[in-house]
């Protein structure tokens with residue numbers, strides 16, 4: 001029985017980086033007889049332009065019937081004037097929610113070859129390997145009420161609502177504790193419980209769930225301190241679990257520890273490890289169409305897909321080793337370039353990974 005992958009390239013650099021990931025995955029598919037089939041669909045601004053909606057029903061149906069989804073990125077200045085309800089980003093939030101992908105894993109690993117590419121000192125970042133577990137289908141990106149309305153005094157008022165139920169917190173807590181158990185058994189829950197009641201609840205549920213995992217050392221940290229600590233001494237963390245928006249922001253910070261946001265993959269999983277896989281970055285309109293984007297985050301997202309959804313750890317490791325070999329061969333896209341390296345295009349980096357796989 002073939003396994004179907006829905007491929008949603010999206011906007012901006014999305015099609016450029018997804019093409020490289022598919023190039024790598026197609027080779028492995030044949031080489032290892034993985035039985036994968038691919039089907040493309042539109043999402044985001046590209047879908048809005050074609051159908052007037054960022055998440056067409058056909059795309060949603062394809063994703064619901066697929067075994068996994070590979071996504072590039074959505075959004076761009078062209079669609080910024082649109083009403084929020086039809087903005088490309090709403091298509092992405094919609095698919096995450098419709099597929100119940102509540103557990104977003106964002107590993108931040110510094111490849112030793114890229115120590116020079118990080119803006120932080122080598123002694124601060126060398127050996128970095130942390131996992132951010134971000135709650136993905138609740139919190140302020142989804143809470144009601146939301147919007148901008150005119151108050152009685154005629155002034156405009158903007159509102160978004162951060163809301164979490166106990167069950168939403170409990171299920172992401174279990175995901176995070178289970179991941180911590182397989183790593184160094186250290187979990188830091190990040191909140192703003194000193195100010196926000198919703199995260200006071202978050203903290204108390206995390207503590208309660210922690211009793212089921214006595215082998216995991218649970219700590220709590222306020223998000224402002226966590227942002228600072230990630231830059232000051234990131235290796236103190238093993239696994240971080242946090243809410244939707246805090247995880248969004250903290251993972252961009254963590255990305256820079258690894259040299260570039262173009263290095264961080266992600267897996268967004270439902271309760272059965274069915275998932276969507278995407279780089280953590282956006283559509284990078286400032287470099288779109290130039291063939292210079294780093295495809296490694298997307299290629300590494302495919303490795304996560306093989307590991308988490310298709311239970312093919314050998315295939316996943318082959319990709320990860322090939323990325324390592326490509327970096328050993330000193331090829332670099334512009335974002336991770338440093339002196340003495342060979343600058344390559346998006347497809348040049350994809351080719352380097354492919355050649356390493358073949359070799």
Ligand SMILES: NC(=O)C1=CN([C@@H]2O[C@H](COP(=O)(O)OP(=O)(O)OC[C@H]3O[C@@H](n4cnc5c(N)ncnc54)[C@H](O)[C@@H]3O)[C@@H](O)[C@H]2O)C=CC1
Pocket residue numbers: 013017072073074075076077089092261262278279280281282283284285286287292293294295297335
């Ligand atoms: N998952 C998604 O689809 C996301 C979509 N967005 C959307 O993307 C658009 C641009 O957002 P920004 O805030 O500029 O964030 P961004 O992540 O697209 O770009 C931030 C900076 O990182 C660089 N960058 C990102 N990915 C790169 C890669 N693979 N290789 C080299 N450099 C890379 C960009 O050139 C830019 O300078 C917006 O419309 C935003 O809403 C933003 C984040 C995530």
Ligand SMILES: CC(C)CC(=O)C(=O)O
Pocket residue numbers: 089092093141248280281
């Ligand atoms: C639409 C945004 C929430 C996407 C984003 O920034 C992310 O998931 O990292």
Ligand SMILES: [Mg+2]
Pocket residue numbers: 248249252280
């Ligand atoms: Mg983000």
